[in-house]
Every structure is written in structure tokens, then in C-alpha cells.
Amino acid sequence: MRHLRYVSLMAALTCLAGAAEVAKLPYVYTKWKHITTADGLPNDHIFAVKSDGPRVWIGTENGLAMLDKRTGKIKSWGEKDGLPWRVVTAIDVDKKTGDVWLGLFGGGLARFSGGRFDHWHQLNSGLVNDVVYGVAVQDDNIWAATTAGASRFNTVTGEWTIFTEKNAPMEEIWNYNVAVGKGKVYIAVWGSGMLEYDIASNRWKDYLDPDGEMEIDLYRDDGIVHVIVTAASPADDVVWVSSYFGACRYDGRHWRGYYNQDSGLADDFINNTKGRSADEAWFATDKGASAITDFKTNTWVTYTRDATGKGGKAVVMRDRDVLETVEMPVGIPHNFIINYDIDGNDVFVATAKGLGWGVGEGYYPGLKQRPKMVAKAKGAAVTKGGAE
Amino acid sequence: MPPELKALIDDDTAEVLRRINGLSPYQVPDLRLKQDSNYAHTPSDYEPFGAIKPYKEHFLKQMEYTGAGRAIPEPGPELKTVKIGFIGPIMSTVSVATGGKSHEETLGIQMLEGAKLAIEEWNARGGYFRRHIPFELDTRNDNGLWGASGNEIINMAYKNDDWAIIGTIDGANSHIAIRVALKAEIVMLNSGDTDPTFIETNIPWVMRCIGDDRQMGYLLMDYVLRKMNYKRVGIIRASNRYGRFGVRELNDSGRRMQHPTIIEMAYKVGSEDFSLQLERMKASNLDAVIHWGDAAESARILNQMRKMGMKQPFFASDRSVSREFTNVAGANAEGVICGFPWNPQRKDAKLAAFNAAFRKRFNSDAGTYAAHAYDGMNMLIWAIQVAGLNRAKIRDVLAYRTKPWPGVTGDIPLSAALDDLGDVYLAKYEGGAWRYYSREDLKIPRGYIPARDRVNRATGAIDPMKPEDRN
Numbered sequence: 001m002r003h004l005r006y007v008s009l010m011a012a013l014t015c016l017a018g019a020a021e022v023a024k025l026p027y028v029y030t031k032w033k034h035i036t037t038a039d040g041l042p043n044d045h046i047f048a049v050k051s052d053g054p055r056v057w058i059g060t061e062n063g064l065a066m067l068d069k070r071t072g073k074i075k076s077w078g079e080k081d082g083l084p085w086r087v088v089t090a091i092d093v094d095k096k097t098g099d100v101w102l103g104l105f106g107g108g109l110a111r112f113s114g115g116r117f118d119h120w121h122q123l124n125s126g127l128v129n130d131v132v133y134g135v136a137v138q139d140d141n142i143w144a145a146t147t148a149g150a151s152r153f154n155t156v157t158g159e160w161t162i163f164t165e166k167n168a169p170m171e172e173i174w175n176y177n178v179a180v181g182k183g184k185v186y187i188a189v190w191g192s193g194m195l196e197y198d199i200a201s202n203r204w205k206d207y208l209d210p211d212g213e214m215e216i217d218l219y220r221d222d223g224i225v226h227v228i229v230t231a232a233s234p235a236d237d238v239v240w241v242s243s244y245f246g247a248c249r250y251d252g253r254h255w256r257g258y259y260n261q262d263s264g265l266a267d268d269f270i271n272n273t274k275g276r277s278a279d280e281a282w283f284a285t286d287k288g289a290s291a292i293t294d295f296k297t298n299t300w301v302t303y304t305r306d307a308t309g310k311g312g313k314a315v316v317m318r319d320r321d322v323l324e325t326v327e328m329p330v331g332i333p334h335n336f337i338i339n340y341d342i343d344g345n346d347v348f349v350a351t352a353k354g355l356g357w358g359v360g361e362g363y364y365p366g367l368k369q370r371p372k373m374v375a376k377a378k379g380a381a382v383t384k385g386g387a388e
Numbered sequence: 389m390p391p392e393l394k395a396l397i398d399d400d401t402a403e404v405l406r407r408i409n410g411l412s413p414y415q416v417p418d419l420r421l422k423q424d425s426n427y428a429h430t431p432s433d434y435e436p437f438g439a440i441k442p443y444k445e446h447f448l449k450q451m452e453y454t455g456a457g458r459a460i461p462e463p464g465p466e467l468k469t470v471k472i473g474f475i476g477p478i479m480s481t482v483s484v485a486t487g488g489k490s491h492e493e494t495l496g497i498q499m500l501e502g503a504k505l506a507i508e509e510w511n512a513r514g515g516y517f518r519r520h521i522p523f524e525l526d527t528r529n530d531n532g533l534w535g536a537s538g539n540e541i542i543n544m545a546y547k548n549d550d551w552a553i554i555g556t557i558d559g560a561n562s563h564i565a566i567r568v569a570l571k572a573e574i575v576m577l578n579s580g581d582t583d584p585t586f587i588e589t590n591i592p593w594v595m596r597c598i599g600d601d602r603q604m605g606y607l608l609m610d611y612v613l614r615k616m617n618y619k620r621v622g623i624i625r626a627s628n629r630y631g632r633f634g635v636r637e638l639n640d641s642g643r644r645m646q647h648p649t650i651i652e653m654a655y656k657v658g659s660e661d662f663s664l665q666l667e668r669m670k671a672s673n674l675d676a677v678i679h680w681g682d683a684a685e686s687a688r689i690l691n692q693m694r695k696m697g698m699k700q701p702f703f704a705s706d707r708s709v710s711r712e713f714t715n716v717a718g719a720n721a722e723g724v725i726c727g728f729p730w731n732p733q734r735k736d737a738k739l740a741a742f743n744a745a746f747r748k749r750f751n752s753d754a755g756t757y758a759a760h761a762y763d764g765m766n767m768l769i770w771a772i773q774v775a776g777l778n779r780a781k782i783r784d785v786l787a788y789r790t791k792p793w794p795g796v797t798g799d800i801p802l803s804a805a806l807d808d809l810g811d812v813y814l815a816k817y818e819g820g821a822w823r824y825y826s827r828e829d830l831k832i833p834r835g836y837i838p839a840r841d842r843v844n845r846a847t848g849a850i851d852p853m854k855p856e857d858r859n
Contacts, residue, residue, distance in 0.1 A: 044456070047571070087546060089571070105571065106542030131538035131568060147564050148535030173535075174563060190567060191585075214588040215427050216442035216842065225444075228589060244590040245446055259444055269451065269590060286454045307415045334414060336455040352455040353413045 024367040026293035028301055028314045028326050029347065029358035034333045036354035040074035041065050046350035047105070050091040051343035057100055058355055059088030064102065064112070067355075077112075084110050084119040090135040090145075094155075101142050103132035109144050109153070120153065126160020127151045134177035134231075138185055138199065145175035150187055163187075168195060169206040171227075177272070181234025188229040194241055194250075207250070217245070220257035224248055235275030240283075242273035247283050249295065258292070264300020264317035266290045266335075274340035279366055282347065284337035289349050289356075294366050299323075303349075303358075305331040326373045332356040393517040397774050400790040405774065408784045413456035419788050422450040422804040428584075428602050429809065431835025432850040434609075434641045435842065439849040445842045447805040450787065451592035457573050457780030463549075469524035470516045470777065472768055473544035474503050475555030475565060476580065476761075481531040490531070491657055491682055492557050494712070495757045499580050500527065501750050502761030503554055509745070510769050517773055530556040537561035538568050545572035552577065552768045552782055554761060559583035559629040566594045575771070575783045579764035580757050582706070582729070583633045587807040593783060595806035597767060597795065598760045601680075601705070603812045604727030605637035606834075607827060608678070608703060611725070611814060613645050614833040616701075618675035620650045624665055624689055626681030627654040634680040634705055650674060655685065662689050663696075670698050679704040687716030694720050701725070706756065709815045709822055721817045728815040729756065729808075730797040731824040742796040756797075763795035 036044050041060060048059030058065040063086055065076040077083045085107020092101050100112040108121030108130045120127050127144060134145035142153045149164035164173045172191030179186045185197040193208040209227050211218035217225050226245035233240045238251045246268045247258040260268050266288035275281040279295045288304040298319050305312040312331010316324040333354035341348045345360030397405070407417045427447050432438060477496035507523045515522040526548050528540040537556060544550040545568070553569065556562050557580040569576035570591045577595050578586060584602035587594065612618050621642055625631035631654060639649050651672045653665035666689070669677065677693065677700045679686050686708040693702065704713075704726045714721045732739070742762060746754035754762070767786060775781035792801035792810065803809045813824045814832075827834065838850055 087542075106539055106546065106568075129535040129538060131535065131542060131564075133567075146535070147538040147567060172560075172563070174567060176567075190589075191563065211437065211442075213436045214585055215446050216436060217444040217446075218437050218440060218442045220443045226446075246444070257443075261444075286452070305414055308412070334456060352457075 021372045022369055023323065023372060025316060025324060025370055025372065026299050026301055026367055027360070027363050027365075028316065028324075028373065029303065029360060030314070030326060030328050030373075031359040031361060032303075032312070032328065032330045032332055033357040033359065034310070034330070034354050035067060035074070035357060036333065039072075040076065041355070042076045042078060044353045046338060046352075046355050047087070047089045048091045048103070048339050049341045049348045049350040049355060050093055050100075051341045051346075051348060052093045052100070056341075056343070056348060056355075056357075057091045057093070058350070059091050059102065062086050064088050077117075082117040084108065084117060084121075089133055092135050092137045092142075094137045094142075101135050101137060103135040103144060104130070105133075106131050108132060109135065109142070109151075126153065126162055128162045128164065133175065134179075134188070136178040136180050136185070138180040143178045143180075143185060143187075145178040145187055147174055149173045150175050150178065168197075168204045170195065171206075171208075176229065177231040179231070179233050181239065182237075184234065186232035186234060186239060188232045188241070190228050190230075192229075193224050193227045194229050194232045194239070196239075217257065220259070220262070221255050223255050224250075225257045225259075230270060231272045233273045233275040233281065235281065236278035238275070238278045240273045240275040240281035242270035242283055244269050246270070247273065247281075249281070251278070256295075262319060263292070263298060264290055264302050264315070264320075266302045266304065271337060272339050274342055276342050277365060282340045282342070282349075284339060284350075286336050288335045289332050289337045289340075297367065299367060303332045304335050305333065324372045332358075390517045392514060393773060396770060398791070401774055401785060404785055404788045405781075408458055408775075408781050411458045413459040415458075416452065416454050417458070417784065419784075421452065422802075424448045424804040425839055425841055426837055427805075428803070428807070429606070429837055431606070432838050433835045434606065434637075434644055436640065436644075438644060441845065441848040442842055446590070447588060447803075448841055450804040450806070451590055453573075453592040453780060453783060453787075455573060455780065458778065458784070460778055460780070462777040465519075467519070467521065467777070469522050470519075470772060471524045471526045471544075471548055471550045472507070472765070472772070473526045473528065473541075473548070473550035473553035473555070473574075474500060475528045475530045475537060475540050475544070475553060475561075476500055477530045477557055478527070479529045479531065481529075481533060495557050495580060495707075495755075496530070498755045498757035499555070499557065499761040501746070502579075502754065502758035502763075503765040505742075505746055505749055505758075506762050506765035506769065508749070510766075518776065523769060523772075526550050528555075530558065530561050535561075535564050538564045541565045541568035541572065541574075541576075545569070545574045550574065551772055551777060551779060554579060554764050554768060557581055557757070559586060559633055562586050563589070566591055569593050574779050575768070575786065577764045577768055577786075579760040583629065584637065585633060587805050592787070595786060595802060597764045597793065597800050597808050598756075598797075599729035599808055599810060599812040601634045601727075602637045603809070604706060604729065605634070605641065607812050607814060607832065608725075608727045609638055609641040609645075610827070610832050610834055611830065612676055612678070612703065613642065613647060614835075615830070616676070618701075619647050620673060620675040621647065621678060622650050622669045622672055622674040622676070622700075623652040623678050623680065624662070624669065625652065625654055625679065626657050626685065628657055631680045635678070638678060638680075655681075655689075657682070657685070659685060660688065662692050665689075666692055666696055666698065670696055674698075674700050676701045676703060679708070681705070681707070683708050683710040683713040684716060687713045687721070690717050690720050690724065706815070710755070714817065714822075722819075724817045726815045728813045728824060730759070730810075731813050731826070732756070732759065732797075733824050734798065736796070736798075738794070739796045759797050760795075763793065763797050763800065766795070767793050767800075
């Protein structure tokens, strides 16, 4: 049904455009819903988003929220409800137990389970620092990326392990993010590149910028683009990496760097990344949501919101060539992107002013022969029953 | 608008205000971003991988803030004071980050006094002009333990509702602080951390009002290599972040000039005996010795060098320009040369007034850290006065300033990376006193500073004698 609706949309667009050119193009999200304080969020500055079946957990600058996708209703928790600290910067869900783990910005680590918050911090646990940027569930372990190292908490044994420059190759200990891949844990470190922890062997491997210089990237594809890394997101057998100095992809043997000058990246300042596959990853830039949708052809889609009104654009690019520009009556909520989560065909975009829900009706990976959307996608992106 | 406020706003600032006021959360001001043609006035022969055109060169274009902060409304009339955060090492502690027992309190207290004096002067003039309420310093100790500076920035940004923050000195803690400031969206102005990498982070909320170790290192190495023609240079440094990062530009510059550092020795902060390091340095037949660390160790190293018969000229970082150094070094201090971020002997009415006010208030002479904190706090208060109580706009008026800040430490021109690119100096101890020399005073040659960024030059390696290379 969803696919049929998408085909209808394409046909409508083709009619609007006249004899539109057909080309191999990526899927473009044209239906965006905005979730903001007007809908019940405690705050519009969204730091974290995590999809969890019918629920979407939302970490804001002033509380935790949960969106029920089925009803569109939002429930929220603040300090008065037991949330240990109001600024929620990271969320992960333990699929085995259903527990929701929260990284709190200056408040440590919290577990939301059975309607109750449990709290771990510097003074009552092995959490190395209360400023938590990232959290990830790995089997029975909870990893927390903090501003002074990483901590690992085994929920079965209660054992804490701290990783700093003493026992991990952290030239600097300023951890920024943590993610779990196949048999590996990846930590993004400000000043120490990306660290890979092999779960079976307990061994670390570091990935640093080979030129070792802050002010240049000597060669684009010689390694990680910069040591100030904001996130590493494994997908399939590759790792996507974001930094404030561009992005890159590592397949275990080859690195490929991306900059605004040679790709569809809206900007080189990237707060986060979420890999969807070896071919697709979303990058949270300060000037829009940029997704590489086909690695082999370097095809990108960047979503932005217009400065006035709710409209926005999706620009499809190959290298720096614009293939298609789709204007939408409702774009992403804001151009300053902070975080993502992928939920089946849908994508959730955490921004500086609300959460965006990209409804992926008829989503397809990679490229597909389809007409170019050269006209405004009016009507096509009007949502029914959504927040907007 | 009160007349005292109007007097603070020049035409350029008025234009910035016109463009940042009244924006919706989705709008970004239409303001020209600073664009530098060269990073940090780096001469071509000091550039990394100088023979190769890099794929990408950073820090040449000013970072934008594109978030929603400019639309946040100002607080209501219940606000009683305008708080500005201060974080610096003002209490003794033991810290992993700073390499053991703390050692920067003398610098941190100076910094606090400079900041205090600025606040008190503005309060005497009427405080925050728009509401006639005082400024308040939210003072926090940077103890460096377990990244405590991060927690303190959280307190300042989220619990105490500070409008901007000044600090700190230690490089590691400064980095921790700015990462928090980026997420919390609050200006972090640094007046005491000379670590070059502090600003090399692409954070639009971070700025610095003191010349860094890159600038001072370039001048020092120009003097050592280009003027004095020393070829065998040895380095001794503190085994902490200050030492490690401070000597990076020295090592890089020497290597790129075909005179790599002969030996680099590190010592634990607080050491008394440096014989292990100095014996090896003595055996290295050096032309000159450079020290990067605190004043006390610097003096002890110098004394031990002389006692061992090492007669090499002794160079050091700015922290040695202190009474502590000369008291311990005694006669050995004669002839020592240090990089220095400003000229405290400059003839300037502002500086004279500051020195007099500082002496009157604290009954002591203002040092480097006091003077720069005074300048930094004045910059922040000026920004708050003209921009109003909105963190993003406070950032904007500083980031988009078109003219250098006229500080007591000299003009402070901010680069595209919002770093202080003002003149730095060499301090020489002569006849029982420190004297300060500019590059011009000592006729120190400098390398060719290209007028074009590296990516867009005709060639990788530049021969300054070839006109085609200079384009």
C-alpha cells in the first residue's frame, strides 16, 4: 500500500513537471512531521533520539520524552518525576530487558525501568565522569562515553571498568560517542580519533589522522579525516565516522573521506552520524541533514528547512553536481542537526528546534530508475494525522 | 537606549546588531564571515608537509553558529544580577590532568583578580546598563580532577544561568570545558591557556584573547634559528599537557628548517633534581636549550645547567617571566630569553590606568594572567552590554567584530578561528629586569608568509624568490 502511494506521488510529480527526465536516483523523504513543545515535548532542543518498537525516546535539554508512534501522544519526565538530571544527551535501549539507558549531561547515567529511574554517578559508582555524551548497550554491558574517559558497567555482575589513557590508546580522554557493531565497540574521541574495542580479545585499536596535523588534511582518503571525532556508527561491515572537519567511511581496509567540497554534505561541521548500511549514512551537520544514499556513486540527499515558513528542500547531489531539487511544504524542523535514529523505513532527526520524523513510504535503498522530481512536491508531503 | 550604552556601539557593531536582532529560530544572520588567507601567520617554511598541497586546509573561514539560540527571549524582570562564569585554578589540589600536585594557583589567582577588577569597574559605572543591575562573577575552581571542569561548566550554563564564561589555564581542562560550552551554547573566552590546539577545534563558541604557544614558538624559533643561527637545539619540558603541546611548534619548526631538535627531555612537574635530563643534554653538544614548563622548575633547571658547566643560552616559555623565576635563578637569570604574549612596558594610558587600579585594589602588580583576564572580562561585559541577555547574540557581537579589541595588553585582533593574532614579544632578562622586544626591535627575520591559502596556491613548495610561487 505504502509503495503504491509512493508510485502515485511519483506519477503526480511527473505530471506536474511535464515530460520529466528519468534517471537512477535515490529515495527522497518528502513527508516530514515535526514534533515540538507544541505537541508536548518538554523542550525543543533535542540532543538524542532512539526508536524502540512503537516508542521513540527523545532526550532534550530539559527532560526526557516518549512519543507513541501509534497514537502520536507524548509523555515526558523531568526532575520532579525522578529523572536525575534534566539534560538528556544520549539514549540506548536494552533489547533484552527493555530498559532505557540515559546519558545525562552533567548528571551521570540513568536507567529507566518499570517507571523508575536508577542513577549512577561519579560518587556512587565507577562512572568516570558525570558529563555523559554517549551511551550504548553491548550484551550485558552498558558503555558510557564521558568527558573524562569511558566507563563500562556490567549489569549482571555489577562490575565497572574505566577506560582512560592508562588502559586504552586515548591520547586524549575526551570521549564523545560510543556505538556497538559486530563484535566491536567503537568510541569517538575528541582528540584521539576513533577507537575500536574488540569484545572477544579485549584489545583496542586506534585510528588517527595519518598526517597528525590539526590545520590540514593532507590526503582525503589516507585515514580518518581528523582526530576530533564526534561519532562512529557501524553498519553492515563498515563504520561511518563524523567529525567537525568532515566525514569518512572505513570498510576495514580502505578509508574514504567526505567534505562539503566534494560531496553532498551540507557542511563539514558534523555533530553526529548514523549508518544505515554500507551504502547509506546520515550526517548531522549544522546546515542540514545530509545523507549519503549510494556509496559507489557518491550520491547524496541533503534536507534543509527554509528560513521562513515550514517549507524545505531536498537536494540530490552526485559529487557536487545537483541532480534534483525537491521543494516540500514541510521540511525538516531545523537545519542544526544533532542526532538521528533510523526506524525501518522512517528516519528521526533530532534538531535544535524540534524532532523531525521522516516518513519513508516506499523507501528503497541505493538508486532506482525514476522520474526526476523537478516540480514542487505540493500535496504529496501533506501529512494526515501527524503533528503538522 | 541609555547614552552610556549607545557610547559602546560603533557603526559596525550597530550593523551586526541590526542583522542579529529579530531573527526567528530558523534564520541565520546575513553577516560576512572572516576569511584568512593564511593560518596563524605561519611562514611557508614552517608549514607542515610544505612540499605538498594538502587536500583541505582548516581554520581559514570563520565558523558560523546556525542554531536556534538567537530567538531565545531575554529573562524577565526578576533577574537581579548578570552572572558571568569564571573557571580557573585558584585552590590547591592534586590532579591527574595537571600532572600531580597543582601548580597553577598563582596564575589562576591573578586571573581571578583581573576578572574581578573588570567587573567591579563596570559595576561602578552602573552595571548592566539596560536594567541597572550589577554584574556578578560566578567563581569556580578548576581542580582538574576527573574532568571536574566539565561539571563546573554544566553548573554555570544550566544551574546558575551564566551568560558567558572566562577560563581556564590548563590545556586539558580547557578542552573539556569548551566541549560542554559547545553543547550548552555559551561563549567560552580563554585568557590563560596558550595551548595552540585549544582553538583548533572548530567550535563557534570558543575564542581566546592571549597569544598562544604557536605564535610565541614561531617568534622564539625565528630568533634561535634565523637570527642566531643555532643549529643544535635541545628541549627540556614539563611532562604534562602544557609542556607536551607547547613544544610541538618548536620541534616542527626546527625539523622543517632542517635543524631537528637534537634531544627532548621531559620531567615530572615539581621535580627538584634534573641531573638525569641535563647529563644527557650536556652530552648532546647543544648550541641552545629551550625549556617549556613552570617558573620554579625553569629556574632550578637553569641553575643546575650552570652548575654543571653548561653555558648554552637558555630560552623558555612565558611562564618563566616571573619574580619566582628570577628569585630562584638569581644571577643565572641574566640573558634568559622567553616568548611572551604581550609587552607590559608599552607606553599606553589604558595600561597605566589598569596597572594603577590593580595595585590600588590588590596591593600588588598585575601580571600577565591578570591583564589578559581583565581584557577578556571587558570583552565579555562589552558584548553582554551591547547584545543584551542572549548567549548567541553575545557570541555574535564578539565573533563579528571588525576591529581589534583595544585591550590593556595591546590590540586583540581575532582571526577567523577567533584566536588572538596580536603581536607577541620576546622578554629578555637584562641588568636585573625583564625587557620586552618586538620582532622589529631585535630585527628578527621571518619566513615568507604566503598571501594565499595552501589548497589554492600554484604549487606545494614555495620558493619566495620566484614570483610565480608567490601567487
